[in-house]
Amino acid sequence: VIAVSCPSCGGGLQGTQGRTLVVCPFCGVEVKLSLTPIETMQRMLEKRAALDPKMKVLMERYAEHLGASRKQEALVYYEAFTYLVCSLSYDVEDLVELEPMVTPLMRDAARQIGAAYIAPVDRGERVTFASVEALVA
Ligand SMILES: [Zn+2]
Numbered sequence: 428v429i430a431v432s433c434p435s436c437g438g439g440l441q442g443t444q445g446r447t448l449v450v451c452p453f454c455g456v457e458v459k460l461s462l463t464p465i466e467t468m469q470r471m472l473e474k475r476a477a478l479d480p481k482m483k484v485l486m487e488r489y490a491e492h493l494g495a496s497r498k499q500e501a502l503v504y505y506e507a508f509t510y511l512v513c514s515l516s517y518d519v520e521d522l523v524e525l526e527p528m529v530t531p532l533m534r535d536a537a538r539q540i541g542a543a544y545i546a547p548v549d550r551g552e553r554v555t556f557a558s559v560e561a562l563v564a
Contacts (some may be wrong), residue, residue: 431458431460433451433453433454433456433458434456434458435451435454435456435458436451436453436454436456438451438452438453438454440452440458440460447459447460447461447462447470447518448460448518448520471515474514474515475515478511478514478515481511481559481560481563482508482511482512484563485504485505485507485508485511485559485562485563486504486508488504488562489501489504489505489508492504493540498537498540498541498542499542501540501542502533502536502537502540502542502544503562504562505533505536506529506533506547506554507554507558507559507562507563509529509532509533509536510522510525510529510554510559511559513525513528513529521555521556522554522555522556522558522559523547523553523554523555525554526546526547526548526554529554530544530546533546
């Protein structure tokens with residue numbers, strides 16, 4: 428637990444491990460907690476360790492679908508994988524925030540396997556931690 432005070436109202440904030448953004452319960456301001464470089468490294472390793480098994484499942488399912496020439500289905504798994512990779516570097520409330528970053532990467536990946544990529548927004552869907560969780564379940 429990281430204890431800091433809100434730069435806006437001075438109220439006491441408690442950051443829980445694994446989050447660098449907290450909303451001040453007193454004034455509602457969003458506060459970015461600054462971590463020391465070693466805390467950042469520890470945090471990154473923890474995040475990676477939690478994501479590794481999921482990324483492995485996504486990769487296996489991608490390969491299965493691709494092997495069976497189900498390119499669109501394969502891309503769903505590659506997409507989830509890419510969202511998780513990007514979430515390692517950027518702190519987001521949910522994966523959907525990474526869409527502008529992931530979409531160009533997905534277009535390239537789709538091109539490589541000779542498929543067209545339809546972004547979640549154009550499919551009427553959203554990629555979230557919950558939707559990725561459902562894919563690896
Ligand atoms: Zn405050």
